[in-house]
Amino acid sequence: LLQIASYAAVIASIFDFEDPNNPFQIPPNVDASVRASQFLSMIYSICVQDGITKSLYTFRNGYDELELRRCFPDCASSSSALRARWIFALSLILILGLLAQFLTFVLIMQASNVLGVLLNYAAVSFISTIDDKMFFLGKRGWLGDEVEKQVRLVCLADEVDPEPPVWYRKLAHMITLLIIFLGLVVSWIVVVNKQSSGAYLEKIIKVEFSDRTNPSLGAFNGLYNINLNRQKIFSSHRSVYTEQSSQRAHFGYCHEFGSWAFAYNVSETEFDACNWAAKSSETESFDILTTSVSQWYAKNLEGRTVPLESATILPFACKTNPGLCGPHGTCDFTTNSCVCDDGRFGLDCSFTAPCPRLQLDSR
Helix, strand or coil, rough: HHHHHHHHHHHHHHCCCCCCCCCCCCCCCHHHHHHHHHHHHHHHHHHHHHHHHHHHHHHHHHHHCHHHHHHHHCCCCCCCHHHHHHHHHHHHHHHHHHHHHHHHHHHHCCCCCCHHHHHHHHHHHHHHHHHHHHHHHHHCCCHHHHHHHHHHHHHHCCCCCCCCHHHHHHHHHHHHHHHEEEHHHHHHHHHHHHCCCCCCCCCCCEEECCCCCCCCHHHHCCCEEEEEEECCCCCCCCCCCEEECCEEEEEEEEEEEEEEEEEEECCCCCCCCCCCCECCCCCCCCHHHHHHCCCCEEEEECCEEECCEEEEEECCCCCCHHHHHHHEEEEEEECCCEEECCCEECCCCCCCCCCCCCCCCCC
């Protein structure tokens, strides 16, 4: 029960069911070293997952009623009831083992650095061995005489050297482990493919720069679309966002400075994030939205780098937030942007359209 409660607490803390696009909270992308450590941790976890290996090993060796009654002399169940209890107990151990393996996989994939991979793996490994720790305490009589007696009987049953299993049971054991292994590898490839294609990133962002430091920055406030040029699977790249209107203003990552940067081109030239007009603080994040809470910098009119008074970068998705368009607009699900009613304008249709023509009062 303690183990089940621990798993339930982990599930409640790592899943976000309010985010249909990414309920497992997988990071947008990770470095190659993190990806390698994820794969190695996943393979190792299959080999040492206690619940899966113990249950499959016992199933493989088969049911032995005489041995069970010798180890548990107080058991008065009929033969059919004893077999049912044996199957139920091993099935429960197997289910808990599979649940632990699933949580291990999710926590490993949630990590954005190598240390996070190791810590998340260690956390689930500790929970999966809680029953062993309780057996340790029970065997030494710390949980009462009756518990000590039952624990010693279970330990005695575990020490039995069974007969060699028949070939078809051994084959079924190997096939089951192979299916679990292939399932994890396929799931890992699916997640990596989504990360490489930008599936976990916002497709449209809303940008608002302060224009006090550099008045030209305010002219580029608005919506930016993600550039979904397909990259090779397993690549650790960061996406580029391009302004919807002019197509010449961009956000990208500058590896030279280790930060996200904003730049605009006066001609049809290739975008260079390191030739920046504004940049974030140093970060290794693959998600530009994380920089909204950190300091941004810009070049003032004299060319000096100074802190920006404000830089707001937020997701803009009326698909998932229909109220974003307010009472004066509707969401166009094709472009994921607001279509304003007559007489209204703005990203969220919050402004009244200006007069189409100005007239001079002759008075």
